[in-house]
Amino acid sequence: MSAVDQQKILAPHGRRRTSHAGGGLFKTLSFGIALACLLPMVAVAIAALTGGLDTVTHLAETVLPRYLGATVYLVALVAVGTFAIGVGAAWMVTMTRFPGVRLFEMLLVLPLAFPAYVLAYAYTYILDHPGIVQSTLRDMTGWGPRDYWFPEVRSLPGAALMLILVLYPYVYLLARAAFLQQSAGAFLAARALGKTSLEAFWRVSLPMARPAIATGVLLAIMETVADFGTVSYFGVQTFATGIYTSWFSLGDRTGAAQLALCLLAFSLMLSVGERISRGKARYHQAGKQHAKMPPAELSGPRMIAAWILCGLPVLLGFVLPVVILFSMGMESEQNLMSRRYVQFIQNSLTLAGTAAVITVTAAVCLGIYQRLRPGRTSAWASYAARLGYAVPGGVIAVGLMVPFAAFDNALDAWMRATFDIRTGLLVTGSIWLLVAAYMVRFLSAALGAYEGGQATVHSNMDAAARSLGQTPLGMLRRVHLPLLTPSLLTALLIVFVDVMKELPATLIMRPFNYDTLAVQAYRLASDERLEGAAVPSLVIVAMGLIPVILICRQVGRR
Known part of the structure; x- marks a missing residue:
């Protein structure tokens, strides 16, 4: 075996390179995420056609x-x-x-x-x-x-x-x-x-x-x-x-x-x-890009x-x-410091923060898999994950509620018949199903922000990391994530604010007595208490200003 062939197989310290270590994990996660994004659409179609x-x-x-x-x-x-x-x-x-x-x-x-x-x-x-x-x-x-x-x-x-x-x-x-x-x-x-x-x-x-x-x-x-x-x-x-x-x-x-x-x-x-x-x-x-037209005064x-x-x-x-x-x-007589509003704010921040972390993590898995294994398979997974942005929140909510409600009812019936135990709604009434709906809805935005930053990381960095014995997971942790911190923060912020503003999926899927600022504003406005609806609305707008200010800074830099 030539020295070149040995160098392809062995790391600098003589250890065999595990070129597929971590790649299989990202493949599995990417396919799971893609299928999760397709589930609401398939469930809606089946429920409607039957x-x-x-x-x-x-x-x-x-x-x-x-x-x-x-x-x-x-x-x-x-x-x-x-x-x-x-x-x-x-x-x-x-x-x-x-x-x-x-x-x-x-x-x-x-x-x-x-x-x-x-x-x-x-x-x-x-x-x-x-x-x-x-x-x-x-x-x-x-x-x-x-x-x-x-x-x-x-x-x-x-x-x-x-x-x-x-x-x-x-x-x-x-x-x-x-x-x-x-x-x-x-x-x-x-x-x-x-x-x-x-x-x-x-x-x-x-x-x-x-x-x-x-x-x-x-x-x-x-x-x-x-x-x-x-x-x-x-x-x-x-x-x-x-x-x-x-x-x-x-x-x-x-x-x-x-x-x-x-x-x-x-x-x-x-x-x-x-x-x-x-x-x-x-x-x-x-023509050349730098040949700009002089602006008209x-x-x-x-x-x-x-x-x-x-x-x-x-x-x-x-x-x-x-x-x-x-x-x-x-x-209005609404008090942001009252116990009720503190609970609304806490619920909103919990949902938005959890959904942002999970959604951006899913975007990272899809992005790194497409980088490691470019081709039709990874492109299909990425395309399926992006479909959620074209699907309204109400459709995603119905698409998730129908199959998981059937699962909860079947499980409850089986547990009662077998063990005489009522399980109730384990999944349907949980926060996690609502977070899953947010992930499906906003994964495309997170993926776009992450891939925009990933494009700036040259492929030579990947080759250098792999030649030093790094697995795909190690390359992601030690090379990509430190370099892509601004893009990841941008993606987190975009998803966070989008979840804060999301209304239809939250109204349909939220757990009992688990209200957010958006739900409170909608409820007060529906009761024609517009002065009261202004208070949670202002908080939502203040949250939305954060990414807009960042966009304004980018625009100001031309």
């Missing part, structure tokens, strides 16, 4: 057309609104210069800290009939309640506006990054061919940024489809509200499963449709228009709601 045609026929004749129409209309409004605001603001701060542009670059991200349902509570407080806006209007004009028309905030367009104001930063961030990476060559060539700036933007810059913009709009659409708090509070009947009503109000689990299957199919259809529409199109940079009316375009989303999506919530909270 529920009989009577329920399907009844749903199709009664509520299904209404749910479908409202969901499609809401999605269309949010898609158009987030596209217009996100792309327009991104183009203004990237390709123009006016006083305050660098500040607007960061401020435009702030509405991302708000859950849409919190924004709905704030605007209902001031725009509803007894609110300050209409009350002031009646006092100034002397009109009665039937003497004037005022837009109804509790409506489908109102819900769409709330969602647009908090979701446009998805489009803004990705569009801004795409515009920054574009070269000036193609745009200037279009101008040289006689196109105006608007025509060059529409026919050159916008198509080149299409993949990033489409991703941002798709993220906004997925959040819209999954939203429950806003549409429920505004009385808009979508698939998300229909699932909750069927499960709790009507006690029809078969109907809830069939509605969940419809929503799942709708969500996956949107995701697949965007990929198909893109087809085999490829986008390449025209704005002054006079154009500068004022830029201020309005960039300032209005920040004002309506962050500044005004914060002021409203603070004024509401000051008028």
